[in-house]
Amino acid sequence: METVAIVGVGLIGGSFGLALKKAGFAGKILGVSAPGTLEKALERGAIDQGLPLEQALQHADLVYLSQPISRILETLASIEPWLRPGSLVTDAGSTKAKIVGQAQRSIHQAQFLGGHPLAGKERRGVQEADPDLFLGRTYVLTPGDPSELETAPACEFIQWVKAIGAVPLSLSPQEHDRIVSLTSHLPQLLASALASTLAGRLGPAEHLQVAGPGLRDTIRLASSPYDIWGDILKTNTCEIEAALAAYVAKLEDLRAHLCSERMRQEFQIANEFASRLKQQHTCESTAQVRSTPSLEESTG
């Protein structure tokens, strides 16, 4: 792997460039973005050179698509003519089935391997890029078939994923989308719906004084921008609908049993799941060298 083209040099793309360099990548990193973004990316040292898409693709052994999901889909549909045979195309989109499907239809000259780094920050843009963004973070890879992880370009890419401190995890695109509909998209909608419900039912500022840290944590994701979530909702609609349906059914069930002993069991189940998740987090934190964990609103 001698030349990497990062298409969309924002927080994730910029961080990937910085992380590669920190991990000892000695090749060339090309950036494809708007002129103003390329300038900032060059200043940050996240890329070595800005180029138009077609030129960058002609040189790249690894094409890293870190655009918004809808742009990734467009890029995949158009880049085939310029890809180097034997190169690897990957992406960092937060939903995978639509992206992998588009790649299967459009990419033939090169190998495509979908990816989703579970990393991010509250603030976006290459100016927020951080070489340690992926440290200790799960990096999901979504081969159409497991054998796709065993090709030479895939093996080399996975080595670099590990080198930047991330923890690769292989899932099918469908499995990935089902899991994130529960672990990421459902929490997002639930927080947005909570904020929207409260906005309609709480009056003067003093009502907000009757709120503690519990509300603030539960509602934190409500700050997430629609710009990112619109794409996620449109590319994982079925799974999100199913997750919401299951969640609403659970809420209706709780509502019907507010005063019954059933609630004790539900709290018990919830307590146990929360402990499992906390334990998981503790393991990750131990693996992580960073002092402050980054937030991931912006990446879904």
Place this chain on the structure above:
Amino acid sequence: METVAIVGVGLIGGSFGLALKKAGFAGKILGVSAPGTLEKALERGAIDQGLPLEQALQHADLVYLSQPISRILETLASIEPWLRPGSLVTDAGSTKAKIVGQAQRSIHQAQFLGGHPLAGKERRGVQEADPDLFLGRTYVLTPGDPSELETAPACEFIQWVKAIGAVPLSLSPQEHDRIVSLTSHLPQLLASALASTLAGRLGPAEHLQVAGPGLRDTIRLASSPYDIWGDILKTNTCEIEAALAAYVAKLEDLRAHLCSERMRQEFQIANEFASRLKQQHTCESTAQVRSTPSLEESTG
């Protein structure tokens, strides 16, 4: 105010004792609790003496009920014969209408004034008591009629509420219960329901790796114990049902519009509410001297 009886010397009661002393209260603080708890409370210096309920009441100018809600209701129903005429009875329960109603039926010798300090910690018990627990925190008072705040014992109590660093806010019991059903009880049920839904739909441990800080924050309240929440659910059932119904309706609405432009507006409304709440929090933090904000799972 020369003698205070704290009935239920746990986290809140113990902290109230410590906070009074730190604020310069020179009178006597009596504690009513199980023998083991009284021992710990004496060690911590949260009380000066442990006494049986009836004896403590006979000496107290201020009776501070910081038991679980169901115990507060029982205590209110039985203490009338031992109360000093002219004394003030208050409580720290997280729901107010049932408690104020019980007090109106049972307390005649003394004045009753309901209260709800929005303060707490993840861990309970007098060993966690903290003289700074109330610093910068809203302390809701729920008079049946506003004139109840103007009696001599009420004025003196409110002075002490301010002296321990809390910010008094007057609401009717019904108004309080409606607001906390939205700002506290709804977030709790929503987090419990999320944890319970995920527990039923996520399989092996590796699925938990596909979760970021967003999920952890949204689900944090799911660790709350039923021991506290059972009472809250049973004493604020109607308001909680109404809050849940509004929330479920909002979720159903979002589910029907996942891919439409309506979602952009909903995110916009949610973004704005989240900003308002953050701003409120920033104001509180500025008012607060403490370095780490306490959590309030345990107090609802």
